[in-house]
Amino acid sequence: MTRYILIKILRSTFTLWIVVSAVFLILRASGDPLYSIFSLGTPESTLDVFRAKWGIDKSIFEQYVIYLSDITKGDFGTSFFDGQPAWDLVVERLPKTLLLGGTTFVISVVAGVTLGAIAALKRGTFWDRGIMTAAVASFSMPSYFLALLLILLFSLKLRWLPTSGASTWQHLILPATTLGLTLSGSIARFVRSAMLEVLRQSYMRTARAKGAPKWRQIVWHALPNAAIPTVTVIGFQLGWLIGGSVVIETVFAWPGAGRLFITAIGLRDFAVVQMFILMVASTVIIANLLVDILYGLLDPRISVIGVKK
Amino acid sequence: MSTQQTNTAAQSQDEPRIRRGRTGALLARWGLSGEWLVTAALIYIGFILFVAVFGFLFQPYPHTQMDLFNQLQPPVFMQGGSWEHIFGTDELGRDVLSRLIRGLRLSVLIGVIGTVIGAVLGSFLGIVAAHFRGWVEEVLMMLVDVQVSLPFIIFALAVLAFVGNSLTILIIVVGIDGWERYARLARSMVLTANQQDYVLAVRSLGLGNFRIYQRHVLPNIMGTLIVQATINLPGVILLESTLSFLGLGVQPPMTSLGQILGVGRDYLILAPWIAVLPGMVIFFLTLSIATVGDWLRDRLDPTLK
Amino acid sequence: MTEFNHHNSVAPSAATEKYLLEVRDLSVVFDTAEGTLGVVDNVSLKVQAGRTLGLVGESGSGKSVTCLAALGLLPQRGRVTSGDVMFEGRDLLKLSEAEMSDLRGCKIAMVFQDPMVSLNPVRTIGWQISESLRLHQNLSKGAARRRALELLDLVGIPEANARFGEYPHQFSGGMCQRAMIAMAIACEPSLLIADEPTTALDVTIQAQILELLSQLKTELNMALILITHDLGVIAQVADDVAVIYAGRIVEEAPVLDLFDAPLHHYTQGLMNSLPRVDRKVDRLSTIGGAAPPPQDFVPGCRFAPRCSHCDVSCAGERPEFQNVGGARRVACRHPMTSGG
Numbered sequence: 037m038t039r040y041i042l043i044k045i046l047r048s049t050f051t052l053w054i055v056v057s058a059v060f061l062i063l064r065a066s067g068d069p070l071y072s073i074f075s076l077g078t079p080e081s082t083l084d085v086f087r088a089k090w091g092i093d094k095s096i097f098e099q100y101v102i103y104l105s106d107i108t109k110g111d112f113g114t115s116f117f118d119g120q121p122a123w124d125l126v127v128e129r130l131p132k133t134l135l136l137g138g139t140t141f142v143i144s145v146v147a148g149v150t151l152g153a154i155a156a157l158k159r160g161t162f163w164d165r166g167i168m169t170a171a172v173a174s175f176s177m178p179s180y181f182l183a184l185l186l187i188l189l190f191s192l193k194l195r196w197l198p199t200s201g202a203s204t205w206q207h208l209i210l211p212a213t214t215l216g217l218t219l220s221g222s223i224a225r226f227v228r229s230a231m232l233e234v235l236r237q238s239y240m241r242t243a244r245a246k247g248a249p250k251w252r253q254i255v256w257h258a259l260p261n262a263a264i265p266t267v268t269v270i271g272f273q274l275g276w277l278i279g280g281s282v283v284i285e286t287v288f289a290w291p292g293a294g295r296l297f298i299t300a301i302g303l304r305d306f307a308v309v310q311m312f313i314l315m316v317a318s319t320v321i322i323a324n325l326l327v328d329i330l331y332g333l334l335d336p337r338i339s340v341i342g343v344k345k
Numbered sequence: 346m347s348t349q350q351t352n353t354a355a356q357s358q359d360e361p362r363i364r365r366g367r368t369g370a371l372l373a374r375w376g377l378s379g380e381w382l383v384t385a386a387l388i389y390i391g392f393i394l395f396v397a398v399f400g401f402l403f404q405p406y407p408h409t410q411m412d413l414f415n416q417l418q419p420p421v422f423m424q425g426g427s428w429e430h431i432f433g434t435d436e437l438g439r440d441v442l443s444r445l446i447r448g449l450r451l452s453v454l455i456g457v458i459g460t461v462i463g464a465v466l467g468s469f470l471g472i473v474a475a476h477f478r479g480w481v482e483e484v485l486m487m488l489v490d491v492q493v494s495l496p497f498i499i500f501a502l503a504v505l506a507f508v509g510n511s512l513t514i515l516i517i518v519v520g521i522d523g524w525e526r527y528a529r530l531a532r533s534m535v536l537t538a539n540q541q542d543y544v545l546a547v548r549s550l551g552l553g554n555f556r557i558y559q560r561h562v563l564p565n566i567m568g569t570l571i572v573q574a575t576i577n578l579p580g581v582i583l584l585e586s587t588l589s590f591l592g593l594g595v596q597p598p599m600t601s602l603g604q605i606l607g608v609g610r611d612y613l614i615l616a617p618w619i620a621v622l623p624g625m626v627i628f629f630l631t632l633s634i635a636t637v638g639d640w641l642r643d644r645l646d647p648t649l650k
Numbered sequence: 651m652t653e654f655n656h657h658n659s660v661a662p663s664a665a666t667e668k669y670l671l672e673v674r675d676l677s678v679v680f681d682t683a684e685g686t687l688g689v690v691d692n693v694s695l696k697v698q699a700g701r702t703l704g705l706v707g708e709s710g711s712g713k714s715v716t717c718l719a720a721l722g723l724l725p726q727r728g729r730v731t732s733g734d735v736m737f738e739g740r741d742l743l744k745l746s747e748a749e750m751s752d753l754r755g756c757k758i759a760m761v762f763q764d765p766m767v768s769l770n771p772v773r774t775i776g777w778q779i780s781e782s783l784r785l786h787q788n789l790s791k792g793a794a795r796r797r798a799l800e801l802l803d804l805v806g807i808p809e810a811n812a813r814f815g816e817y818p819h820q821f822s823g824g825m826c827q828r829a830m831i832a833m834a835i836a837c838e839p840s841l842l843i844a845d846e847p848t849t850a851l852d853v854t855i856q857a858q859i860l861e862l863l864s865q866l867k868t869e870l871n872m873a874l875i876l877i878t879h880d881l882g883v884i885a886q887v888a889d890d891v892a893v894i895y896a897g898r899i900v901e902e903a904p905v906l907d908l909f910d911a912p913l914h915h916y917t918q919g920l921m922n923s924l925p926r927v928d929r930k931v932d933r934l935s936t937i938g939g940a941a942p943p944p945q946d947f948v949p950g951c952r953f954a955p956r957c958s959h960c961d962v963s964c965a966g967e968r969p970e971f972q973n974v975g976g977a978r979r980v981a982c983r984h985p986m987t988s989g990g
Binding site: 047050051052054055058059062063065066169172173175176177178179180181184185187188192272275276278279280282283286287297298301302304309312313316317320321324 | 382487490491493494495496497498499500502503504506507508509579583586587590591593603606610613614617620621624627628631632634635636639
Binding site: 237238239241243245246248249252264334336 | 726750751752754755759762770771772773781786
């Protein structure tokens with residue numbers, strides 16, 4: 037068991053290394069960033085000073101080795117743009133991103149699981165069709181377009197909610213709703229099919245034959261079984277959520293790490309972009325690890341995590 | 346027991362026969378009777394394809410033609426609109442309908458080519474992995490892990506911002522999206538197919554590997570891959586539109602639906618139609634494809650999740 | 651509670667009082683895409699307290715559906731269209747879902763065919779047995795656990811203490827079925843319905859499970875309905891037998907009478923297909939053809955297409971389920987003469 041987790045962690049670290057390296061190479065191979073930072077006509081001598089200062093006068097390979105060794109020392113590079121450590125820049129934006137992402141995630145899981153379960157229990161009825169149509173519509177909707185529509189309606193026409201910023205809890209409503217609608221739609225769809233699968237199992241009939249009331253059948257017998265496949269899918273959705281929040285933070289001018297990333301790519305700010313990608317990839321990888329462990333906890337048939345008996 | 350028997354009996358039979366006209370008969374032949382949503386979705390997709398291919402014939406103005414006297418003119422169905430610009434004009438006085446037609450063409454083109462790239466690339470890698478097994482398969486599965494660990498849109502944004510964004514690069518980047526899904530699917534299906542008796546049999550006849558895959562394996566897994574492609578297509582269209590919306594996709598003077606939306610965003614109060622019209626077109630397009638994709642999956646390949 | 655009901659039940663004839671469970675003219679249909687299928691057609695069954703009724707028929711004959719309908723456990727598309735199910739003076743079909751929940755697992759319990767999939771895979775065996783007790787007897791967690799351990803002992807699961815916390819996948823098929831039985835008898839029901847309880851098990855285990863059921867029946871003074879396709883099983887444990895074919899009861903008799911002299915040709919056919927030690931058979935004779943699915947039911951006697959003794963009269967009206975002396979009834983126009 038411990039050995040299995042160790043292997044898993046090693047593998048994850050390796051994956052992370054590949055991601056970081058690939059991104060490093062693609063970005064650094066894309067040309068000299070100084071030309072986009074400094075105006076045309078800046079003397080080469082000035083540029084050389086900066087190249088030497090930021091270490092981009094060396095070959096890509098040398099830069100790569102330096103970058104990796106710096107990372108092991110906890111130095112994630114410095115922003116070309118304002119000279120601050122990339123780590124600080126990203127980390128100071130994290131709380132806002134976590135607030136938006138966390139709120140969205142919790143609301144989506146609760147709404148998605150509830151709606152999916154209702155659709156499955158009311159299979160073939162108006163409720164089922166309604167929820168499923170809404171679910172498909174919710175993830176067919178471009179999230180930025182939904183954001184614009186909500187802004188148009190609730191901010192510009194009705195003037196109920198602010199369009200951008202993050203100073204009050206009202207600011208959270210629109211971005212969280214936008215992201216949450218899409219996420220809960222796909223969760224609801226999955227929960228429905230997982231529930232339908234569970235509901236036709238013989239043990240559900242046993243629960244009825246035992247005299248368990250309806251709510252007990254659902255909460256104690258059906259949901260724990262449906263949770264097993266659902267956890268994996270929800271885990272995978274986390275990556276989607278991070279990607280989506282980059283777009284939504286930009287539309288709502290939400291001062292989170294995603295918006296920082298968009299600004300940074302516009303400025304070709306290597307260190308910040310790389311820091312953000314490293315952060316995102318580690319989050320997703322750690323989340324997948326946790327999902328694996330959770331999976332093992334939820335399904336007693338799996339003795340060693342991830343291995344079916 | 347009897348429960349299961351009646352169940353399978355019910356599934357094997359079609360809907361009860363009722364009197365239908367010619368349209369009804371046609372719908373029934375395609376398995377569409379009662380599937381009004383799917384029928385509507387198919388009609389919409391057909392319409393969009395028609396506009397994408399032949400729309401330039403009906404395009405009232407060149408999509409870049411500016412009319413600085415008629416900036417932000419509302420569509421004909423809003424107050425102040427005129428038949429000259431049915432869907433109004435944008436901030437430079439360009440005809441929104443003309444831009445929609447042009448944008449639609451590029452969005453559909455990128456979506457379709459991107460999907461094909463992803464499907465071919467992913468399926469090929471999956472088949473290769475299943476054929477060679479060993480370290481080739483290990484490397485592929487590791488690449489899949491890498492792909493999954495970084496939300497694709499973040500990767501795409503970074504690449505487009507740093508490497509530059511010609512149409513070719515955009516199509517390739519968009520095409521890479523989702524390859525890992527085809528790769529996984531193709532790999533597991535080929536592994537299963539290779540264990541099947543008929544493949545073993547033709548192999549023992551000495552048929553070359555290429556022939557075996559071409560003649561015997563591919564036809565068997567094709568259906569599932571095509572269904573997967575239909576399910577992925579809306580995602581690819583959305584990805585392109587998002588990138589263009591953020592200004593890192595299609596660049597002027599070319600235009601796509603997402604790009605029009607990105608411009609319209611700044612005129613949301615003054616001229617909401619610039620953003621809302623392309624948004625609606627995209628939304629109904631992805632919704633229609635998703636509806637058809639689900640329907641296809643249920644009909645052709647219920648095993649696919 | 652029982653007293654009260656006896657008092658109030660509508661015209662309880664002496665005959666009704668005699669039976670613990672009486673199913674009268676029960677019909678069940680399934681709504682499917684191709685229309686409504688009559689799966690169970692005017693079935694009547696009687697079970698006396700403390701006795702075992704064997705309900706025998708091929709798969710698809712409606713034997714399970716009859717019992718599921720009686721307990722209100724039909725799948726969603728199944729509907730009862732006529733009949734009533736009298737149990738302790740109450741018509742089960744008229745009870746609310748809540749009243750049925752109180753009854754199920756308490757007064758009437760059920761054991762299913764495939765124990766491995768009939769137990770919840772993510773709950774421990776102990777939890778699942780305790781659940782019945784906590785639902786119906788309001789036991790505390792500790793008390794339920796103690797009682798569950800006793801039950802595991804009673805159904806012959808060794809090392810009850812250790813196995814209490816194990817999951818179904820850690821149990822063998824036979825042990826799972828024992829656990830299912832423990833769960834079913836937890837509240838000492840007066841009626842246990844066992845739906846093909848041994849079909850999914852190894853032959854050696856089958857005998858043990860049947861033995862266990864018989865023994866528990868005596869110890870707890872339960873009535874037992876044993877649903878099976880296997881006359882051999884019937885011979886081992888049943889007191890009375892009802893033979894069901896294509897959704898209808900075709901013959902009803904005490905077990906000894908039935909084996910002595912079957913009256914319906916279908917029963918005879920079933921018997922001929924049994925291997926026997928007391929008679930030399932060259933081959934296992936079987937009935938030609940297969941049991942029809944509900945959409946292929948014919949008017950008149952439904953067995954007629956496979957019957958070697960049928961004539962024109964069999965195709966007309968439904969053969970009456972007639973009394974033929976003693977406790978025997980048969981639905982056939984040309985019943986077998988004794989001796990077969």
